[in-house]
Amino acid sequence: MTTAEKYVTAAYCVVFAVVLVYVLIMALKLQRLERDVEELAARVPDEDAEETPQEPARVG
Amino acid sequence: MRRIPLPALAVSSLVLVATALVFVFYVAPNDQTLGFSQRIFYFHVSLAFTAYACFIGGAWNAFRHLWKRDPRADLESYVCVHQGLIFGAMVLLTGSIWAKISWGRWWVWSEDELVLFLVLYLFYCAYFMLRFSVDPGPQRANLSAVYALFGVILIPVSFAAIRLAKEFLHPRVFTLHGPNFGGWILVTYCIAQAAMLVLAYTLYRLELGGKRLDARLRDLREALA
Numbered sequence: 001m002t003t004a005e006k007y008v009t010a011a012y013c014v015v016f017a018v019v020l021v022y023v024l025i026m027a028l029k030l031q032r033l034e035r036d037v038e039e040l041a042a043r044v045p046d047e048d049a050e051e052t053p054q055e056p057a058r059v060g
Numbered sequence: 061m062r063r064i065p066l067p068a069l070a071v072s073s074l075v076l077v078a079t080a081l082v083f084v085f086y087v088a089p090n091d092q093t094l095g096f097s098q099r100i101f102y103f104h105v106s107l108a109f110t111a112y113a114c115f116i117g118g119a120w121n122a123f124r125h126l127w128k129r130d131p132r133a134d135l136e137s138y139v140c141v142h143q144g145l146i147f148g149a150m151v152l153l154t155g156s157i158w159a160k161i162s163w164g165r166w167w168v169w170s171e172d173e174l175v176l177f178l179v180l181y182l183f184y185c186a187y188f189m190l191r192f193s194v195d196p197g198p199q200r201a202n203l204s205a206v207y208a209l210f211g212v213i214l215i216p217v218s219f220a221a222i223r224l225a226k227e228f229l230h231p232r233v234f235t236l237h238g239p240n241f242g243g244w245i246l247v248t249y250c251i252a253q254a255a256m257l258v259l260a261y262t263l264y265r266l267e268l269g270g271k272r273l274d275a276r277l278r279d280l281r282e283a284l285a
Contacts, residue, residue: 004096004161011100011157012081015107015150022146022263029270036277043284 066269069262076255083248091245097161102248104154106256107147108177112215114144114260115184119212122205134201135275137208139268141187143260148181173221180214187211 001009084102091098121137124130155174156166168174187207194200241249 002096007157007161008097008099011154012084012103014153014157015103018146018150018153019259019263026263026266026270029274033270033273033277036281040277040280040284 063265066262066265069258069265073255073259073262076251076258080248080252080255083244083251088244088248094162097158100154100158100161102252103256104151104158105249106253107154108151109253110256110260111144111147111151112219113257114140114147114264115180115208115215116212117264118144118208122208125201125205126209134204135271136268137205138191139264139271141184141208141211142267143264145181145184145188146263147256147260148177148184151177152181173218176214176218176221180211180218183211183214 080102084099088099088102090096118137118140121133121140125133125137155177159168159174160166187204190207191200191204194203
């Protein structure tokens with residue numbers, strides 16, 4: 001490999017590495033957002049439980 | 061207007077980047093004067109034009125924010141500028157590598173075209189310092205929009221600086237009579253340019269989607285508190 005070939009390959013590797021790091025950062029951020037959504041979903045009262053009709057109490 | 065789905069964009073950018081790489085290394089011939097090192101320019105020039113396009117997109121969205129008070133425009137302008145900085149960093153890195161091959165130095169401070177691109181880059185770096193020094197709200201959005209609009213003035217200056225290069229010869233890819241090359245070199249450049257533009261748009265959509273989701277989650281958390 002000539003010096004020019006080495007440098008050109010390095011230049012393309014730099015571009016690839018920058019894009020890869022950016023995509024990794026975005027993936028980590030999206031993972032964090034997914035965790036936040038789960039956390040919020042756990043805090044929201046369960047609608048199914050509220051809507052389930054309760055059995056009428058027996059009188060007498 | 062119906063938007064292209066993100067997975068389709070991601071696949072398109074992957075295919076275009078792979079095709080561009082095949083053309084750069086296996087189809088395009090060696091340049092007669094610059095030799096093998098000229099192959100850096102397929103991505104270096106495409107990255108530079110993509111960075112300019114991102115900064116122009118940032119200015120356009122800033123203008124939309126100031127003119128029409130579009131609530132989405134501020135975030136879109138911010139993401140455009142962020143993409144421009146990422147592509148600008150790649151321009152500086154690939155340019156430095158080419159300078160090392162051709163001029164024997166990583167950086168030449170006496171060259172206007174290098175310094176002006178660095179000034180443009182640092183100007184947009186300062187955009188983030190300004191943005192994050194002000195509390196979120198209309199004031200921050202207005203200040204950021206005005207700053208992004210001013211930045212766009214530096215783009216023609218940076219572009220013209222390549223034509224004013226004095227000491228060293230910075231290759232001129234485009235002249236007033238069109239591109240300075242033809243045949244497979246032009247085809248390869250066009251594919252590389254399309255690949256970089258689609259890649260930038262894909263990353264823009266990805267980041268914008270994440271930011272919007274983050275903002276909605278913050279609002280929901282506040283509503284639940």
